Amino acid sequence: MTRRALPFLLPVLTGLLLIAAWYVVRFWILPVDHRFLLPAPHAVLNAFAERGPQLWAATLSTATGAFLGFFAATVLSIVFALTLSLSPLVRAGLYPWLMALQLTPIIIFAPILILWVGPGLKSVIIITFLISFFPLVVNTTQGLVSTDRLLVDLFRMGRASRFQQLFLLRVPAALPYFFTGLRIAATLAPIGAIAGDAYAGNSAGGQGGLGFLSLIYSAQFQIPALFATALVSCLLGFLFAGAVVWLSWTVLHRWHDSYQQKDS
Amino acid sequence: MSQLPATIVELRSVTKRFGDPSRPPVLDNLALSIAPGEFVSLIGASGCGKSTLLRLLSGLSEPTSGQVLISAHPATTTPTERAFIFQDAALLPWRTVRQNAATLLQLRHTPAAERDRRVSELLSLARIAPLADRYPRQLSGGEKMRVSLARALALEPQLLLLDEPFGALDELTREHLNEELLALRERQRWTAVFVTHSVAEAVFLSTRIVILAAGRIAHDLPVDLPFPRTAETRESPAFLHRVAEISRLLRTAAQSGSSRGNEAVRAQPPA
Numbered sequence: 141m142t143r144r145a146l147p148f149l150l151p152v153l154t155g156l157l158l159i160a161a162w163y164v165v166r167f168w169i170l171p172v173d174h175r176f177l178l179p180a181p182h183a184v185l186n187a188f189a190e191r192g193p194q195l196w197a198a199t200l201s202t203a204t205g206a207f208l209g210f211f212a213a214t215v216l217s218i219v220f221a222l223t224l225s226l227s228p229l230v231r232a233g234l235y236p237w238l239m240a241l242q243l244t245p246i247i248i249f250a251p252i253l254i255l256w257v258g259p260g261l262k263s264v265i266i267i268t269f270l271i272s273f274f275p276l277v278v279n280t281t282q283g284l285v286s287t288d289r290l291l292v293d294l295f296r297m298g299r300a301s302r303f304q305q306l307f308l309l310r311v312p313a314a315l316p317y318f319f320t321g322l323r324i325a326a327t328l329a330p331i332g333a334i335a336g337d338a339y340a341g342n343s344a345g346g347q348g349g350l351g352f353l354s355l356i357y358s359a360q361f362q363i364p365a366l367f368a369t370a371l372v373s374c375l376l377g378f379l380f381a382g383a384v385v386w387l388s389w390t391v392l393h394r395w396h397d398s399y400q401q402k403d404s
Numbered sequence: 405m406s407q408l409p410a411t412i413v414e415l416r417s418v419t420k421r422f423g424d425p426s427r428p429p430v431l432d433n434l435a436l437s438i439a440p441g442e443f444v445s446l447i448g449a450s451g452c453g454k455s456t457l458l459r460l461l462s463g464l465s466e467p468t469s470g471q472v473l474i475s476a477h478p479a480t481t482t483p484t485e486r487a488f489i490f491q492d493a494a495l496l497p498w499r500t501v502r503q504n505a506a507t508l509l510q511l512r513h514t515p516a517a518e519r520d521r522r523v524s525e526l527l528s529l530a531r532i533a534p535l536a537d538r539y540p541r542q543l544s545g546g547e548k549m550r551v552s553l554a555r556a557l558a559l560e561p562q563l564l565l566l567d568e569p570f571g572a573l574d575e576l577t578r579e580h581l582n583e584e585l586l587a588l589r590e591r592q593r594w595t596a597v598f599v600t601h602s603v604a605e606a607v608f609l610s611t612r613i614v615i616l617a618a619g620r621i622a623h624d625l626p627v628d629l630p631f632p633r634t635a636e637t638r639e640s641p642a643f644l645h646r647v648a649e650i651s652r653l654l655r656t657a658a659q660s661g662s663s664r665g666n667e668a669v670r671a672q673p674p675a
Contacts (some may be wrong), residue, residue: 288494290490290492290494291494291496293488293490293494294488294490294494294507295511296464297462297463297464297486297487297488298507298508298512299511300511304511306499308507308510308511309496312496312498313498315498335486384543392541394500394635395498395539395540395541396497396498397497397541400541
């Protein structure tokens with residue numbers, strides 16, 4: 141009973157310790173004239189209560205952008221990975237350009253993008269897409285081309301059609317790789333959406349997401365509200381990562397070695 | 405009993421080279437015929453070409469020159485049903501035992517009812533019916549190999565090609581599986597071509613043993629021990645005598661093979 145509860149109790153315990161340490165720093169260690177830089181936890185909660193509707197609207201906006209960008213990246217990366225897995229020549233021709241896309245810092249690319257498509261959700265989605273796409277394509281492609289040689293021989297011996305070889309062998313064999321990419325992309329997507337939003341959130345309607353809100357709070361020196369924004373962003377990240385971890389577990393835990401039960 | 409054709413496997417001056425034509429071929433002008441119902445073991449030092457020969461029979465590769473015929477058709481296009489059993493069980497980790505055993509039938513678009521019937525039958529023949537819903541990672545090495553066997557035999561093949569299938573298993577499991585392989589053969593009557601490093605295993609299973617050295621047939625020997633062969637067969641003087649004799653022939657064949665300058669044979673002396 142205790143052993144099973146431990147993995148859940150420990151993070152709660154460390155969390156409580158951190159909050160305690162936070163209070164200690166806030167009220168005993170920081171010099172009085174610096175205390176405003178670190179609002180106490182209850183002040184952050186207060187900011188939540190005061191800014192609730194504003195934060196909720198911003199979170200919804202960012203979550204929408206993050207989800208749509210992430211979803212589009214997932215769908216398109218699968219199509220792209222299937223294309224790349226066709227032959228080494230296709231990979232040689234396209235890989236350097238994929239790299240180029242990934243290596244261009246999003247902060248440089250964002251202003252250009254906003255010039256092209258204008259501020260607002262559209263830009264946020266595209267920026268999220270760009271940041272999530274690369275790890276998905278690279279991992280899924282790697283999975284599609286790393287199929288066990290012996291299994292490929294088995295399918296060739298069994299006179300499998302190309303279609304059968306793809307859908308009964310290569311695709312399932314690539315799933316663990318796909319989920320590795322998906323986990324990386326899921327942690328990047330909310331970050332991408334918030335970074336994109338800091339640039340493009342100033343939409344015509346005036347309703348930005350978390351990135352834009354943090355800029356406003358920063359300009360207005362509303363430090364507890366800034367902390368509240370950080371906390372919400374963090375929770376959004378957890379939501380994305382958690383959803384993917386759950387999905388990955390659902391698909392893989394029965395057979396994949398990464399979910400090996402201890403008793404077998 | 406129906407009239408069987410005289411041969412199921414026919415090799416006519418088969419030569420196979422990989423890469424550099426100045427190096428000795430892996431298979432050198434080989435001729436071999438195998439009649440239906442035979443159980444032929446190929447033995448020889450590493451690099452003697454036995455696995456290459458098996459791949460030619462499977463149709464996965466083609467000879468550099470000569471003909472590989474299965475039931476009078478080229479191995480790449482023959483309608484004869486063949487099944488290959490690899491050294492590794494080669495199971496799909498995301499499929500249960502039952503689904504794995506059904507894989508090859510599924511590729512053939514065998515109707516579901518027929519597929520279920522054959523798979524169930526083979527699972528119980530291979531004594532893994534209770535494991536039907538397990539995944540490969542939950543199986544021992546011997547159990548995995550049984551699934552591999554069930555998957556191959558569910559095809560009801562006429563020709564079974566086995567590439568050191570029991571090489572990675574412990575001695576006891578290997579002997580059990582050898583006995584069960586023969587029991588399955590009593591029921592299904594396929595022809596087998598079996599590659600192994602173990603002379604004892606070859607003698608126990610085969611009706612005929614072909615010793616390869618440097619890409620040629622050094623010896624082609626019948627094994628006339630009576631069937632059914634059981635655990636007691638391994639203790640009989642006739643069996644032990646045959647093992648000793650063939651071990652001796654294998655040793656001399658491998659030596660003369662290496663003196664002919666075959667790189668691969670020289671690189672790895674026989675154990």
